[in-house]
Amino acid sequence: MDTHTDLWLAASIVVMSLLLSAFFAGAETAFTAASRARMLSLEDSGDLRARVVNRILASRERFIGAMLIGYNIVAIGASAFTTSVLTTIFGKSGVLYATGVMSVLVIVFAEVLPKTLAINKPDQAALVMARPVAFAVALLGPAAIAIEKVVRLMLRPFGISIGQHQSILSPTEEIRGQVALLHREGGVAKAERDMLGGLLDLHELSVSEVMVHRTKMRTINADLPSEEIVREVLSSPYTRMPLWRGTSENIIGVLHAKDLLRALDAAGGDASGLKVEALALETWFVPDTTSLRDQLKAFLTKKTHFALVVDEYGEVMGLVTLEDILEEIVGDIADEHDVAVSGVRPQGDGSVNADGSVAIRDLNRAMDWNLPDEEATTIAGLVIHEARAIPDTGTAFNFHGFRFQVLRKAKNRITALRITPLVPMIAKKDEIEG
Template sequence: MTSNKGFRSRFVNALVRGMLRATGTTLTLSTLKLASHDDLHEALDEVHREGNFDQQDRDRLSGLFGLEELEVSDVMVHRMAMRAINAADPPEQVVRTVLESPYTRMPVWRGSTENIVGVIHAKDLLRALSEPDVRPETVDIVKVAQKPWFVPDTTSLKDQLNAFLRRKVHMAVVVDEYGEMQGIVTLEDIIEEIVGDIADEHDPSLQGVRQDADGSIIVDGSVSIRDLNRALGWSLPDTEATTIAGLVIHESKLIPEERQAFTFYEKRFIVLKREKNRITRLRIRPAVAPIQ
């Protein structure tokens, strides 16, 4: 019987062959027999160095290799940053929020933002409002919403992508080992790991990030490190923390006070606002090189 490892290697190699053919790259026999992701990454770097395809193609293939190495928690929208609907809000307010939102799907919570009771799709809402006896002030949002789908935060992106395609669902609620809600993940989040950011005329700019007049960046503490890296072309590590506030706490080994500043990863982080034990706003600027 064929091992799972062998099957996964052939699966990845098949995808690699297809994507490299699209770029006009010729593969050697040794490349086709590669068995590990490390070897695939090394071969990919070599082909890139030889100039057979550009950085964008390399990044896409690297993202494909990473689907099995990354987990849902690495790409999810953290609960502190996600937009959601309160089921207790007046129905007409909810209708206005959904229809004015740049997102087609939004989680619905009741009682607590961590108690997700459904996922509302704009098309389902419009379909409900087209019924003769339904008006914006009488529509039952929870009844219109789809049942939420909960997935473990440790699920690999490869498995989650397959699950999305199999179930024909585009959003899942992410929970930890204790069943506590951690955030949401979408099919688009995973696809962007392969092809990069998918621009859309309705996409909002990165929420919670703005450039100040002096060139520094003002960032809400809940902004994810991955989103910040993508938006600004940075390479801050995201293995030990998910949000930028979490990164500062991890690196400083304490809960900073307001106006405290730290330097790491060639950046200067200044705490602008703190609420209880949460860093809610930071200023980030390039670190000043020491005078020699």
């Protein structure tokens, strides 16, 4: 009778140990795979279980150590009691039976099954197991810390340092990778991906990369008669116009169309008596190395939308507006007064005809390409950088997976190019030859 009772007790311990093994294995998988963003959101909305999950994950090393210790203790216990039960029944051959039986039970019921269930719905599993896991971590955490210290001491003579779990990727790169993955899986549309990518890029881009170059700036000579200045402002698609005197680089102020129209209305429509220079706003100069993120904050702080960009010598390089920065996030912003010239013209054969002045980032966004923009801002600049020369009309180059052919050139400027992806060309050639 005692032997029969002992067998049932040992079998019960084995079953309980397997259940605990499944709990520890599933908890480790669920908590590791759970979304930190979702848990933080649930905690902010008042979910107490999510708060427990976040508190546990804040000490990830202690949590993992506790789960491993718990799993190994109960797994070893289950194996020991199973061996005891089967040797009592079958004698010495029971050791072999115990090995086979426990291998199947542990692999199926204590490893594969709980981890599969947990990985399918990690957030829900983590919330359900939050309080039991918190109890287990509180119970086994001190042992995990002690074991970790012993391991550190054992590895120190070999020059191996543990506990430094800083990610190789920066948080920005990790977010960018997650967004790209969601886009490939269909969870994020291309426009949304581009907006998020543009937002993450603000600290990496400078105002010199998005500014309107001084050769394309629309400015007004302050010495012109006031009537002519009014006509210039009314014919311009822009509301803010830099005023210059003497030379175009000598900017003395910025004229706002609304201020001019108010003054014109106060003068009864007579522009001859207007003192335009007195209406001009003070010019705001910013260094060309200013990041877009800093410039955006500066625009919001100063409550203005317009600044002139200068180089290290104080020479005017161009102008930047709030709209220029916003377009880096949301894409091109067009209104009824904008000149609809994109400079990108897709062709029927898969190639693209582009103006040399088109920004690489704009082309990448429009065509969903990934041309590098670290060494050059425009397509023409990229070709010149790669060719190490200013190529002649008709010259073609292959680099970065594309074929670049110069279509037009004006003096030392490349004004038009044809860009053709090489991969579709190769695939088409193979299809014809096949």
